[in-house]
Amino acid sequence: MLNFKNCFAYAVSFVFPIVCAVCGKTLHPLSKERICKDCKEKLPKINDVVCQICGTPLEGAEKFCNVCGKSRHLFSFNKMRSVYMYKNEMRSLVLKIKYSNKVFLANDFIDDMADVFRKNSFFNETDFIVPVPLNVIRHFKRGYNQAEFLAQGLAKAINKPLLTKVLVRKKITKPQFKLSKKEREENIKNSFYALSSPQIKNKTILLIDDIVTTGVTVSTCAYELKKAGAKKVYVLTLTRD
Template structure:
């Protein structure tokens, strides 16, 4: 009976592409035309920070970028599913600011694929980058938390939405550049229950990675309070940090 009702509902209100509204076979998905416009990140990319290489030449599987070779990162691995371009930006901003919450189900599928290297190494706990209380009141939801919840459902890995907190309201990072981003986010995060992360491999989730300043600051705090390792995974990343 339940399946019959679902089929009837789909007939009356068929699932539509989250981007263009065209009728599609599965809910929370894209039509073929829109899917082709998404720039998924594939090899070659740095095996540590995940930055894609702009080259057609074959590179070794364990190749790392010059920056990662010169400076040890505090995170174990950084990965993103797609490039942040005009097309992916449209969906991410709709999800982030315009209540298009169905994108969380689509993006979490991308995260699972984009984070394959991380899941193979092992993850104990998924934690989203938190919003300040003031920004959460204004936006009414934390997009990173919604991604963490959906990714938890797909992977069976527990999500913790409360241990990492943002204790300082900051300017939007998108309005700042370079060192100003680092200064803006410094000492903005805290851990409320260290026992929940002690000795665990943490996967930190956010929507977009630009310079990585926010993710790095969160990782520092998690490691300081006892996390064994921190990996980061975002839906998208800008082409250059």
């Protein structure tokens, strides 16, 4: 349909064509996507064969990864799933979303996250969606929180309420690079707290982040949310390292 808005989009696209964020191919002027179909299909999607707890991709028929196989209660969250591996083009896309002011690229992944949400029936228990917060200063400097952006999109797609004030991240004062792995983990553990609110008491929270590496951050958030009254905490991340 050719209306004024569409005509304008066509006109602008002559001067500033919309191009795929991966291969640079010109996209349709009215395209909502910013990554072309071919590039999207090549991204390292995680299949269904994963650890039942932490979502680590598995080779064989076992139910748990080496870590969760030894202890089912290492993490404070109940279950975690991720959509893509943090490698190849997915790595550079996450870096663009995070550091190059291209948070709009995250829009291309909302449907993928909604698909993984629907595929795993335990996610249906979700009462509220909560993004992993940034500390106030970083949030202000960056102008946005990519986890919140993803959480907002997902909340809309699956029709669940979003809570952004319940989990808080304090500024870490000690520089992380000077610390050992253990000290860094301690630092992360001390940097989150959840406000106890009657709203989350006995509720199931779905925690959203753009990337999970060791799992310490999301596990700490889950621990704090449970301390504040939440019954269960599930985690869904766009990527895992």
